[in-house]
Amino acid sequence: MSLNVLFAAHADRWGAYRAPLQDAFSALDLDVNLALDLPPAEVDYIIYAPNSPLQDFAPYTRAKAVLNLWAGVEGVTKNTTLTIPLARMVDPGMTKSMTEWVAGHVMRYHLGMDRHIVNPDHIWAPHTPPLASERSVCILGMGELGGAVAQVLGMLDFKLSGWSRRAKSVDGVVMHHGDMGLKDALSNAQIVVLLLPDTAQTENILNAESLGWLPKGAFIINPGRGPLIEDQALLEALDSGQVAQATLDVFRVEPLPQDHPFWTDPRVTVTPHIAAETREHTASQVIAQNVWRGEAGEPFLYLVDRDSGY
The missing domain is CATH 3.40.50.720 (NAD(P)-binding Rossmann-like Domain)
Known part of the structure; x- marks a missing residue:
């Protein structure tokens, strides 16, 4: 039948x-x-x-x-x-596309590529980036996608830390968990990748307080869920220099409204929910x-x- x-x-x-x-x-x-x-x-x-x-x-x-x-x-x-x-x-196809998108934007920030891609004044300013082994990347959310991203970034030799709600062990990643572990996870993170689900516990996980735990000048990459970041807190962190740049693929309202300040902020890259499908x-x-x-x-x-x- x-x-x-x-x-x-x-x-x-x-x-x-x-x-x-x-x-x-x-x-x-x-x-x-x-x-x-x-x-x-x-x-x-x-x-x-x-x-x-x-x-x-x-x-x-x-x-x-x-x-x-x-x-x-x-x-x-x-x-x-x-x-x-x-x-x-x-x-598996979506996982692969996510790892490619995240790896691309991590490398973009790691190598400082934007300063050469957008250089209207033709400024010759040589800058040698650190090696990946000297750059710390923290992944918030160590499920299927987070684990796959960690594997790819680990092959590039980045210093990896991760955070999950519950304790877990991931090869090659210094793991943290729970409310107390979030501060430790963020405190050394030069680049933060958000791959958490949208739940009551994860909403606004990056807020004014937690953004303040980051090293000054950190980079944010969010292909996870829009509500993980408190928008106004991120804009204020960008204004203060606490966060240097952010690449956002997901938003609380999609499509992102035309009058949202993310569109016109030169420190924010908006991508239209394309990281993984x-x-x-x-x-x-x-x-x-x-x-x-x-x-x-x-x-x-x-x-x-x-x-x-x-």
């Missing part, structure tokens, strides 16, 4: 995902009826994007799991009608694997802890 799998994302994504999903299901010998519209009581699995029109899960009485297409799940975890397992997306072919393989596991009675991969919010 066919499994009924509902594609509950914006219809404009259907064309990109339909063939890769069908190929991934076929590769695992799964007989799947994949559709944009199915009777709710007949749906076995829901492939989901939090900006989907589907917000009431109560009618989906037969469904075994909701399989998120995005890494972020803050848009769905508080939905009280969702009582079945929710799996977040850990996509779910890649259709690799994400489809993750989705198919989770459907296979559900049918085989195996635990789902990347289950969301509703209490922690990720």
Whole structure:
């Protein structure tokens, strides 16, 4: 008997995902009826994007799991009608794009490339940057993405520290955790990379106080979530020189409003949420694997802890 799998994302994504999903299901010998519209009581699995029109899960009485297409799940975890397992997306393609984007901007700040790229007065000012082994980088958030970024930066020989809410050990990274460990993690961080989820505990984790723990002239890179940084505190830290520059890929409101001061601040680089995106072919393989596991009675991969919010 066919499994009924509902594609509950914006219809404009259907064309990109339909063939890769069908190929991934076929590769695992799964007989799947994949559709944009199915009777709710007949749906076995829901492939989901939090900006989907589907917000009431109560009618989906037969469904075994909701399989998120995005890494972020803050848009769905508080939905009280969702009582079945929710799996977040850990996509190898997205992980690779994130590591490439972060490594590029870390190297940009490490080498001081902006002073040569934007030099309208043609100033000849030789400046030799330190070696990577002399530059400290702190990663806030040491999950799948943070660990992958640390591995790449470690290969370049940066001095790495990391912070997570709970204690963990990561090879090649000096780890800190919890409220008390955040100050220690930031106190020597010349470059900070934010890869935390958006939760009540992580909102405004970089604020006036915590930005003050950084060495003067630090750099901020945020491809994680917009609410991790208190916008006004960052602008004030830039004005004081506490923070030298910031590259921001995510924002509290997206698209970033045209009148937001980040647009016109020469010390802020705005990128339009491009650091990492779910890649259709690799994400489809993750989705198919989770459907296979559900049918085989195996635990789902990347289950969301509703209490922690990720």
